[in-house]
Amino acid sequence: MKPLPTLLLSAFLLASCSSAGAITVDDAGEMTGNFSGDVSTVLFIEPSAVKKEFAKFKDTLKAIGRSGKGKRALYEEYVPVIGANGVLGGITELWPKCHSEGHDLGKVIFEKTKDVGVSLRVCRDGCYSGCMHGVLMEAFGGARADVNVDPEQHVDIDLVKSMMDTICKDGTMTAAYSPGDCAHATGHAMMVLADYLVPDAIRYCDGFGDEHMRYYCATGAYMEYVTERDSEDAASGKRALYPCDVGKYPAACARYKMVHVIKRLVQKKSDVAKLLRSCDQLTGKYRTGCYHGAGNGFMSAVYGGALTAMNVCGPATGDERAACIDGLMERMAKYHPDRADDVCDELPLGSADRTMCEAAVGRGMYDMEKDLRLYAL
Template sequence: MTSVLPRLLRAATAGCVGLFAASCSPSLRGTHGPSPADVGPRTSLAPASWSAQSPAGKIATWMREGCRRPEGSRAACVERALTGLIDPAGIAKSMEVLDTLVTTDEEVRRNAHALAHGLGISAYRSPETAAATFAGCTPSQMSGCYHGVIQGYFLAQVAQGKQIGTPQIDALCEPHRASMFLFFQCAHGMGHGVMALHENHVPMALETCDLATDHFIRGSCYGGVFMENIVNVTHPHHTAEGHAGTQAHGQHAADAHAGHQSQPVDAPAGHQAGSADAHAAHQAGAAGAHAGHGAGQHAGMNHGEWKALDRNDFQYPCNAVAEKYRTSCYTMQTSAVLYFTQGSLGAAARACGEAPPEYRETCFSSLGRDITAYAAQNHQRSLEFCRLARGLAEGMGEVWCVAGVAVNFVNLAADPGEGIRFCGLVRDERGKTECYRSVGQTIASLDNTPSGRATHCERAEPAFVTVCRQGAGIQPAGTDD
């Protein structure tokens, strides 16, 4: 698992019909779901004419019509309605309806990852059922549902005043160890969750990640912490606390990372930046602080007041945490830079060029992830935006950016085909090689079998099949696997 963790981190990086009509029997609701009274009146939805077995398209149409002119926020209406599907229809059907809405509703598409987080949080019921609920999620919308379930676990622990230690940390993701993809999503979601334990105090959250005995869990958890650090100050409505407000029950802050429309100020002429529905356009803002933990130092980090971000230092907070955390920090750093520069992809590229040499590849890969959002997931635009990194980092900036784009395309829907199709557009041989190698490494995180990895890599251009296989950790074609 160690070999694929850096790529996984760069990708990362966001779950009863009787609630609307009296036609079904309500099942047991969890602590984190809305009550019937919270859902119906606030969404202004018509009585349901479907059942839990109805096609997702039929439910989505009913929801879209009902939230066209809501009482209050339309986004809140959609979130409440989606959450109300969990008990009668299950988390998988709720996600299927969300995926259907994404295809026809621009606002839902922009916020799809955050909505998936909210569904996961609301689907959580208890430690005993957490593994089954988590497994019921789907990888669409950047796996936000998975992350939300894990957040729900931590939110519940906070609400109940329970302590989290190594036994709890080690046990939480153990049921998913057989699947590298699920194991990572669980551990990454843990990073978002532990921020709730420490009121978004990054050093303390990172040290809670360190309670895990498994190094893979620790590294994945770090990435979730830094992602949450960026989101929670500027988009509180996309955090677990924001979802709690939407769903009318008190919860502590954790996370969700929807995309946000923005226009890169130095994008190539003629290109409008699209909406981001991935981790990419996380805009992080002004300094948050957390006091009351004492002034001591631990592992070189401050346990006193913590400033989330610094508009005058584009290497912060990566340069303020212990070295072992910095790679994970740089997986998200360009999102903070893009916020402070009003979407300047060029400024973000230059900031990566100024990062310490050992973290530049990670930073440029982070830029590639963000670029997919600014390019509205358009392959050609993403490739063109990466040209802003040309000439930086001794000529490797653009190459690493392209690799980051490819990895994110794979992870958007856990589909290697998207990354392979993007690599096919790359003209520079060095960039194409790194693109296919990175896709191969990401394939390794999605498929545990050599035969499955080989099948995916066979879709690459013939001259680069071997590169993809090498990235995926399998032997060249024609040799024994």
């Protein structure tokens, strides 16, 4: 495995200065639940009774900004005033594609209810399940080791394993989310527990007994890492694909890292091929993972018609091409099923590419029968 060449990275950075014909990406969450029935009355306040307070909350949150600090303290202040429903409503009005903005709300909700099932019903599908992620982050916080007993250990490993099994089998969780959904959310919590030390978080994820649960947990852990640390890593001069060019789950990492890399380095269509050539500097499953990440990272551009599936995955061959198509289509199938069918229909009838495309659409997100041989070392 080779790190990305410095000259190639410099070329990407120069290319990113152009704003003409920009290729857009999105980093909305990858989970939605299947909640039905009435909205929970826990932490609920009738919106019509707190209109002025709601407006003040929204103005304050807007001033903090989407990536600003201090959201948890604000949510703690306003949940008793406008309800968890009001806080979530304010977040989604400001940022309809919110995800990480909902994490702190989920933490506050669990802090107040001390019950995973109740908290999930309060969150429902808020912020593309970002609220639910926050619930699990806070719930797993109880697994931190007592530093007075064991100052070298981040968490109580035995307790983490027990909680993984219990939470992902909770009735409210299983009624609304697939096992893979829960494992992904658990991965977010594991990275927080590990204080963003990647090897530790992946070791915690490996506490799941099933290989698919371990892999999907790793996807959540890496999503959490790159969401919080990508800008810092880029500013400090770390390798363009760090930490996805090391470790045992390169595709789980690259599917999120590439979203950020594309935002920085791809501004026009001609930059796409340059970025894809960076994948070829890697070897084995690291290269496969890179192409898988490129597929997911360019999903919005293909959905919107700025690129075609073959613009993104055509340069790859063999396993890399299959992984790229898989990365491109599985999330599109979840959020844009009609467009996903159209993208597959654009490929030649009877071709291997079309067969792979249709299979990826059929599997969708977090399939528990997915062949992981391409994705894990």
